[in-house]
Structures are given as C-alpha cells and as structure tokens.
Amino acid sequence: MTPEDAVSESDSAVSAVKLPANLMEVGAVVEGGKPISSGRELPRVIAVANQKGGVGKTTTAVNLSACLAELGYRTLVIDLDPQGNASTGLGIDPRALDVSMYDVLLQDLPLEDCVEGTAVKNLFIAPASLDLAGAEIELVPAFSRELKLRTAINSVKDDYDFVLIDCPPSLGLLTVNALAAATEVLVPIQCEYYALEGLGQLIRNVDLVQRSLNPALEVSAIVLVMYDARTKLADQVAMNVREHFGEKVCRQVVPRTVRLSEAPSFGQPIIIFDPSSRGAIAYRQLAKEVSGGTPQRVG
Ligand SMILES: Nc1ncnc2c1ncn2[C@@H]1O[C@H](COP(=O)(O)OP(=O)(O)OP(=O)(O)O)[C@@H](O)[C@H]1O
Ligand SMILES: [Mg+2]
Secondary structure, three states, X not given: OOHHHHHHHHHHHHXXXXXXXXXXXXXXXXXXXXXXXXXXXXXXXXXXXOOOOOOOHHHHHHHHHHHHHHOOOOEEEEEOOOOOHHHXXXXXXXXXXXXXXXXXXXXXXXXXXXXXXXXXXXEEEEOOOOOHHHHHHHOOOOOOHHHHHHHHHHOOHHHOOEEEEEOOOOOOHHHHHXXXXXXXXXXXXXXXXXXXXXXXXXXXXXXXXXXXXXXXXXXXXXXXXXXXXOOHHHHHHHHHHHHHHHHHEOOOOOEOOHHHHHHHHHOOOHHHHOOOXXXXXXXXXXXXXXXXOOOOOOO
C-alpha cells in the first residue's frame, strides 16, 4: 500500500463517521431555548454534566469559572463529585476539610458555611470530600432527597452571578440534585467518536428532570473539548455535533493541551498556572461566549 492509499483510506473511514442513532432521536429535545449567552438573567446556575467519565467536566467547571471570575462575575464552583477534583484543582485538600458538601446535603449545614475563597478574585469553591460517595446511598430515605442542593443554593444564590456545579460521572442522586438545582446544563464532550455514547441517555435524563422537578431546566451549551486539530476524526465529530445540535454548540472549542492537564496538580486554574497558554486563551473566550462578555459587577 502506498502512503497515498493509506491517506485516502483513512479519509474515507473518517467521512463515514456518523452520530450514534440514539442521538438522532434526542436532538429535538435540545433544540429551542435561548442561545447560551443572550438575555439570561443573573444569577445563572449551571450544571456541568456528562455521566461519561474523564470527558473534561471538572477541567471545564474549574477553568470556565475562573475565567468568569476574571471577567468580574462573582462565581461559585460547587464540587458535587466525591473524587473532589474541582476542590483539588482550586488548591483545596479534600482530606483536610472540616466541612464539605456532604454536610450541606446530609446535615443541613448552610452552604455559605462550607464556601472557601481561592487564589482567583471573585472565585469561590464549595468543596467535596470522599464521604460524599456515601451520599448517593444515605440520601435515598431523605425527605425531598432530590431537592437538597436546590434548597441549599437558593440560600446563597443572590451572593453570586454564576454558580457552576461539577457533577460526578454518573446519573445518580447527586447528579439529579444538580439537575434539579440548575436552570442550565453545560455538557462537555470530547472530540472522539465514543465520547458521544451515552449523550442520548444524559439528554433524556435532563428531559425527565425538566418534566418532573424543574421546568426551567434546559441544555444551554455543548462544549467541544480535548480538540486535537491534527486528527480528522476530531474535525468530523465536531462538524457532526454542530450539524445536529446547531446553536447549542459553543463556537469556542477547547484544545487538547498538556498544560491544561498539568494545572490541577498545582492546585491552580490555567489562567494562573499558565495565563498565556492556548488552554487559558480558549477558556477565556469560552467565558465571554457563555456570559455575553459584559462584567456585571467588579470587586
Ligand atoms: N483540554 C484538555 N487537554 C488535555 N488534557 C485535558 C483536557 N481537559 C481535560 N484533560 C485531562 O483529562 C482528564 C479528565 O479530565 P477531567 O477530570 O476534567 O474530566 P471529568 O469529566 O471531570 O472526569 P470524571 O468523570 O472522572 O469527573 C484529566 O486528567 C484532565 O487533566
Ligand atoms: Mg470530574
């Protein structure tokens, strides 16, 4: 086989990439609603969700929040994942916490009592610790178990312009709490074919929560992350997702860069770790796109 043959063969394989059939069915659910930034009232509560693991939820929640804070928006990240990655990524050691989101959900601790500041002005974190893993089970017999987070957020909502909830990689009670508390869902997806698996299920769940618990809920944004410009597959997946989900897909894509994966081990968002890196530039642009770009409040 000549190199030319190899190229044309891989090209034809790529052009055959299609969205999974179940996504074709659910496209209609996502359509409609407002574009991501237009005329949305503050405060905005956004669940960053995708039950698939390792797709960039935490990286997006942490860095988008940091960039929103940099724009002047008071922003709270709620870490709803027992892995505590958003907490670690913002410089908090989940093992050294006296109180965390576990106490807010299970012990009725006021949310404001577990909020901590970060190295970024205007950016705050409500951290998670490992005991949150037990919450999935311990919440089961609780009264209004799906609405614990909504009640907690309502008590602090007016202190913030944006509240971003970093969801765990499951569709369990923690994620249901996030969907019941949010008005928007932001779904990060990797620019890889298998990254689309399960998206239909997520969107059906959003639809279910919207009907039963939270009429205001909508998928407001799909963000293409870990985009590798060198692969045609990434381009093809991005193109198909845009064709299918239209306006909901943010124009700004987030590139795959090593710096973005290094930042959490230093407990820093990318705008502090490497402010001029491609990842920092991408998340800054994304924050402008998501917010409409106008700082509402400075200080
Ligand atoms: N744009 C990117 N470029 C390079 N690496 C990235 C990028 N985004 C995320 N990563 C890395 O990919 C891994 C998974 O990302 P992340 O933790 O954000 O995903 P997640 O969806 O929150 O995972 P989980 O489902 O376990 O909570 C991490 O090691 C992260 O540093
Ligand atoms: Mg995560």
